[in-house]
Amino acid sequence: MKGLLYKDFCVLKKQVKILAVFVVFYAVWSVAAQVPTMMGTMVILLSIMMPISSMSYDEAGQWYRYAFSLPVSRRALVLSKYMLGFLTALGGLLVSAIGNLVILSLTNWENALESWVTIGACLEVGVIFLSVLIPLLFKFGVEKGRFLIVAIAVVPSMLIAMLAGPLKSAGLSLPSEEVLQAVLYASPFFTLAIFLISFRISVGICKKKEY
Numbered sequence: 001m002k003g004l005l006y007k008d009f010c011v012l013k014k015q016v017k018i019l020a021v022f023v024v025f026y027a028v029w030s031v032a033a034q035v036p037t038m039m040g041t042m043v044i045l046l047s048i049m050m051p052i053s054s055m056s057y058d059e060a061g062q063w064y065r066y067a068f069s070l071p072v073s074r075r076a077l078v079l080s081k082y083m084l085g086f087l088t089a090l091g092g093l094l095v096s097a098i099g100n101l102v103i104l105s106l107t108n109w110e111n112a113l114e115s116w117v118t119i120g121a122c123l124e125v126g127v128i129f130l131s132v133l134i135p136l137l138f139k140f141g142v143e144k145g146r147f148l149i150v151a152i153a154v155v156p157s158m159l160i161a162m163l164a165g166p167l168k169s170a171g172l173s174l175p176s177e178e179v180l181q182a183v184l185y186a187s188p189f190f191t192l193a194i195f196l197i198s199f200r201i202s203v204g205i206c207k208k209k210e211y
Contacts, residue, residue, distance in 0.1 A: 004072070004080035005087075008054045015053055019046055023095060030103050037115045039099045041122040047092030048126040051085040051134065056142045074206045078138070082199050085130050093123055117184075124191045131198035138205045 009016075026039040058064060067077055096119050104112050137145040 001076055001080060001083070004077065005083060008080065008084050011057050012050055012054060015050060019043070022046055023099070027099055027103065030099075037100075037111075037118040039096065039103060041096075041118060043096045043099070044089065044092040044119065044122050045126055047088040047095075048085065048130050050088040051081050051130065052137065052142070054084060055081065055134075055137050059142045075203050078199065078202045078206050081134060082195070082202075085127075085134070086195075089123060089127060089130075093119070121187075124187055127191050128194050131194045135198055135201045135205055138202050138209070 023039070023043055026042045030037075030039040064077075068074070100115055100119060104115065133145070133148070136148050140148070
């Protein structure tokens, strides 16, 4: 497992350097625009994309054929991708938290609670997005999966935009504060459950697939 993760981080060296440049760029932009959530959300989303980049490099270099000639189980290979996603998301969260504290201190702590909630929500949405995408990439490959990435990202946004008007016209009220708090507290457990279910699905796909 350590060897697989080490290989992924070696492959992603250039991506990490690019990510560092984006961190500085969005940090400056967040201070200038006085929007502390901008840096946090973008860093988390970019860090979560790391496993997708790793799978793209693996497919281009025909890594899977070589890996399965080694004493490496398919379950371990799949687990390494999920561990990579977990570690990069955790790293993105840490950088975002530090950056958010700095930016909030420079903006007189305006909208502090909103910024923390937004960063947490972006982390959960990103993990769910990754949980949906990784099994599809194992099933169809990264090249075909690129179209799925667009569909997964665009279709929900279009549906929300299309339904927002009719729902507002229907006079539907927002959920109560108690309901929103319950959803907020339960969301991390829901995200973790989706992540674990996704892992089991990916293992099943990888065991059946011929490389």
